[in-house]
Amino acid sequence: MKVTDLALREPVVIACDATVSNAAELMATSGVGALIVLDGHTPVGIVTDRDIVTRGVAHQYPTDGRVDGLMSMGLIALDADDELNDILHVFDKHAVRRIPIVSHDRVVGVVSLDDVLVSMASDLSEVSKVMAAQIMFPHAGDEATPPSPVDGS
Amino acid sequence: MCPIIEINNTLDLKGALAMHAEVGDELIIEGHQVGEHRRLGKVVEVRGQNGGPPYRVLWDDTGRSTLLFPGSDCRIKHLGATNNEEESS
Numbered sequence: 001m002k003v004t005d006l007a008l009r010e011p012v013v014i015a016c017d018a019t020v021s022n023a024a025e026l027m028a029t030s031g032v033g034a035l036i037v038l039d040g041h042t043p044v045g046i047v048t049d050r051d052i053v054t055r056g057v058a059h060q061y062p063t064d065g066r067v068d069g070l071m072s073m074g075l076i077a078l079d080a081d082d083e084l085n086d087i088l089h090v091f092d093k094h095a096v097r098r099i100p101i102v103s104h105d106r107v108v109g110v111v112s113l114d115d116v117l118v119s120m121a122s123d124l125s126e127v128s129k130v131m132a133a134q135i136m137f138p139h140a141g142d143e144a145t146p147p148s149p150v151d152g153s
Numbered sequence: 154m155c156p157i158i159e160i161n162n163t164l165d166l167k168g169a170l171a172m173h174a175e176v177g178d179e180l181i182i183e184g185h186q187v188g189e190h191r192r193l194g195k196v197v198e199v200r201g202q203n204g205g206p207p208y209r210v211l212w213d214d215t216g217r218s219t220l221l222f223p224g225s226d227c228r229i230k231h232l233g234a235t236n237n238e239e240e241s242s
Contacts, residue, residue, distance in 0.1 A: 042206065043222040073224025074182065077207060086217070093215045102200070102207060102220055 001084040003101055006119050008109025011100065013038050014047070016068040020056055023047055023067045034098045034110065037071045043107065045071035046098060077102050078111075087116055172223055173204035179230040180210055180223070190214075194221075196229070 014023055014035045023035055027049055037045040047067055055061065055070045076094045078086055080103040090099055091113050101109045174180070174196045182192040197218060198209035207220040223229075 045224050073185075073226045075207075075222040075224075077220035077222060079209075079220060086219075089215070089217060090219055093212075093217075094219070100222075 002080070003078055003082050003084060003087060003111065004080045004103075005084065006087075006111055006115055008101055008111060009115065011036055011107045011110050013043075014067060016044060016066065016071075018067050019064045020052060020061065020067050020070060021063040024049075024052055024063075034112075035067075036075070036100060036107065036110070037068055043075050043100065044068070045073045046075055046100075047071040048097070072096075075100055077107070079103070080108060084116070084119075087111060091116075172206060172227070172229060174199055174206075174208055174229050175204060175232065177232040179232075180208070180221070181228045181230065182223075182226055183228075185226065
């Protein structure tokens with residue numbers, strides 16, 4: 001399964017010199033919880049709603065302060081041709097919650113761990129059906145033969 | 154397969170370049186907090202124009218590669234450079 005088999009979320013961007021207030025408004029109007037921060041045209045980081053709360057509000061960071069003061073610097077990204085397994089590895093090893101997906105010279109989407117879970121849910125549903133069927137209607141011969149009583153004397 | 158839809162605000166990565174790297178360069182990202190270790194990697198592919206990001210980086214700690222848009226916490230040590238010849242973004 002490829003990264004592009006997932007339903008990619010549209011990337012929403014903000015300039016690095018925008019304010020925290022601007023970022024919050026953009027998140028609200030766009031219905032997203034993370035913005036890719038640009039320096040000119042180049043992505044340099046990501047800021048999330050959680051960053052605004054834990055790094056901003058919790059530390060009295062001014063709402064008219066620059067958003068790049070709260071962002072996570074740098075972006076770990078994956079190629080659209082990478083495998084789904086690569087996404088799981090990045091979430092596991094790089095401590096990120098959202099991964100930008102790059103195709104050729106463009107960021108074409110953002111994937112969150114939730115998106116991966118939703119995508120896999122249909123597969124899990126199929127697995128659970130098979131498992132339930134095996135539990136309720138075991139194949140002949142599947143049931144273990146009861147152990148013979150052992151004379152312990 | 155999910156089609157790659159043309160999105161209005163799809164990012165054009167051909168903008169101003171803040172960093173330059175070549176294949177084989179070492180990449181260093183310092184930890185930001187106590188207990189957060191320094192991350193090291195090697196640039197195995199330069200995807201941007203004129204040495205700009207994104208880079209495909211093979212990480213020392215995971216043994217696998219990802220793409221990276223470096224932040225200002227990232228330094229690049231050019232192949233064959235001394236410790237004094239590192240480039241920060």
